Amino acid sequence: MNSFEYVAPSDLTEATSLLATRWGASEVLAGGTDLITSLKQGITKPKRVVSLRNIPELKRIQVKKNNVFVGATVTLKELAANPTVQAEFPSLITAIEGIGSSQILNAGTTAGDLCQRPRCWYFRNGYGLLGEENGESLIRNGDNRYHAIFGNSGRAMFVSASSLAPALVALQAKVTIASANGQEREIRAAELFRAPTSEADREVAILPNEIVTEIKIPREDMINATYEIRHRHGLDWPYATASVAMKVSSGIARDASVVLGHVAPTPWSAVAASNLLNGARITEALADEVGAAAARGASPLSNNAYKVQMVKTAVKRAILAAAK
Numbered sequence: 001m002n003s004f005e006y007v008a009p010s011d012l013t014e015a016t017s018l019l020a021t022r023w024g025a026s027e028v029l030a031g032g033t034d035l036i037t038s039l040k041q042g043i044t045k046p047k048r049v050v051s052l053r054n055i056p057e058l059k060r061i062q063v064k065k066n067n068v069f070v071g072a073t074v075t076l077k078e079l080a081a082n083p084t085v086q087a088e089f090p091s092l093i094t095a096i097e098g099i100g101s102s103q104i105l106n107a108g109t110t111a112g113d114l115c116q117r118p119r120c121w122y123f124r125n126g127y128g129l130l131g132e133e134n135g136e137s138l139i140r141n142g143d144n145r146y147h148a149i150f151g152n153s154g155r156a157m158f159v160s161a162s163s164l165a166p167a168l169v170a171l172q173a174k175v176t177i178a179s180a181n182g183q184e185r186e187i188r189a190a191e192l193f194r195a196p197t198s199e200a201d202r203e204v205a206i207l208p209n210e211i212v213t214e215i216k217i218p219r220e221d222m223i224n225a226t227y228e229i230r231h232r233h234g235l236d237w238p239y240a241t242a243s244v245a246m247k248v249s250s251g252i253a254r255d256a257s258v259v260l261g262h263v264a265p266t267p268w269s270a271v272a273a274s275n276l277l278n279g280a281r282i283t284e285a286l287a288d289e290v291g292a293a294a295a296r297g298a299s300p301l302s303n304n305a306y307k308v309q310m311v312k313t314a315v316k317r318a319i320l321a322a323a324k
Contacts, residue, residue, distance in 0.1 A: 001039050008051040012058075012213065016180040018050045019209035023202055026050060028211055030073050030112040033104050038117060041124065058213060061085075070215045072111035079110055089217065091167035091224040091243050091322075098228045098238065099163055111212040113164045114175070114192060115204050118265075119237055120147065120158035128199050130155045144301040146239070149308060150264040152299060156195040159262045160203065165193065166243040166261035167226050168215065169269065176214040177206055184213070193266035203265065222247050222255070225322035227314045238262050240307050242294070242314035244277075244322050251281045258294055258315055263307055270294035273315060282323045284316075291316035 009015045020026040026048040029035055038044045052058055052073050062069040063084045070079060079085055080096040099105060117123070122131030122138050131139040132155070139147055139157045147157045173189040187205070192212075194205050206212065224245035230238040240263050246256035256277040260268040273294035280286050291312035298308050 002042070002045045004039075004046050005048040006051065007048065008054045010054045012055060012178045012211065013182055015050055015052065015055060016178055016182075016209055016211055018048065019180065019211070020046075020048070021207075021209055023200065023208045026208070028052065028115075030109040031075065031107040033108040034112065034116040042126070043117065043124065052211070066219055068217045068219060070110050070217065072211070072213050072215075073109045075106060076108045076110065076113065077105040080105070084219075088219060089167070089171065089224060091170065091226040091245065091318075092164060094226040094228070095163045095167050095241070095243070098226075098230065098241075100236070110164065110215060114162050114168075114189075114215075115212060116161050118158035118203065119161045123158060129158075129196055129201070129203075130199060131157065140301060143303060145303045146237075147301055147304055148264045149298045149300045149304055149311075150260070150268045151195055151266065152264070152301065154195060155197060156203075156265040157301065158203075158265055160193060160264065160266050161237060162193075162261070162267070165189065165267040166241055166259040167224065167245075168217065169267045170243040170245040170257040170259040171217055171222065171224060172220075172245075172257070173218070174216045175212055176216065178211045178213045179207070180209040186216070189215070190267065190269065195265035220247070220255075223322045223324075225318045227318035227321060229310045229314055240310040240314050242311065242318040244315070244318045246277065246322070248282065248323070253277050253280055253282055258290065258318075260294065260311060260315075263298075263311060270315070272296060277319070282319065284320065287316040287319040288312075290319060 027046040029051040058071040058073040168189040222245045226243045228238040228241045241261035246253045258270040258273040273290045294315040295311045
């Protein structure tokens with residue numbers, strides 16, 4: 001691990017002022033479950049690490065009439081233990097429980113989960129964010145079993161590693177970002193993620209001197225669920241996931257959203273599937289049709305076509321789980 005300066009400011013203004021204006025020169029430390037590994041592996045070599053541990057407003061969950069506000073450094077275990085989250089957002093509970101590792105649940109943070117780096121083994125083994133060597137894609141021409149089947153026509157073919165993101169996108173959550181000028185901005189959770197086009201980019205749509213501070217989840221009486229397909233529980237990532245959220249009146253779905261995880265460089269909104277679900281009566285046959293619609297347009301790489309069927313199954317089972 002390279003040497004670096006460690007600072008632990010007590011407020012957001014100081015924290016953002018300590019961050020560099022280019023990626024890699026400084027890093028934000030929340031729970032450290034991803035960053036410490038990246039430092040050890042030499043994936044990032046910052047001159048300064050800015051810890052958020054001493055900023056109290058980032059550690060709280062606030063339940064209000066219309067929204068739940070989750071601070072950036074609220075741990076995954078704390079989020080899962082919140083009674084309102086348990087009662088109203090089972091899609092988040094399933095996503096958190098799927099992580100399985102008690103160490104990660106106790107140390108990993110909500111914003112850290114959203115901002116973690118890809119798990120792509122080319123990236124983790126020093127071949128860069130896009131997994132290229134001498135201008136050629138190692139992913140497209142190599143072992144791509146766990147890579148993207150959607151949104152992979154460009155240079156980015158890793159899959160978004162966030163467990164919470166698909167559920168938060170489906171729930172129409174928003175993310176607050178603090179900037180170095182002391183101002184804040186709010187964006188939709190879906191807008192936080194992007195597929196990079198160069199090695200100089202990152203997978204999140206924030207600047208190097210900005211910090212995700214809070215997640216706002218609307219309380220809109222939406223039934224919701226997440227279904228994951230994984231090889232094993234604990235210290236592993238799913239092959240594919242589906243999160244759904246919708247309002248239901250007399251058995252008819254409306255305002256439905258179907259979002260896929262671990263199949264694209266970003267959480268993947270299955271628009272055709274959402275449209276098919278909207279205005280329809282929820283039945284097992286409909287869930288089958290929506291699952292098939294979610295898989296349309298997939299572009300599997302040479303070794304990951306198996307994910308197409310997983311998408312169909314995950315979407316169907318998430319719908320049925322939400323509707324009970």
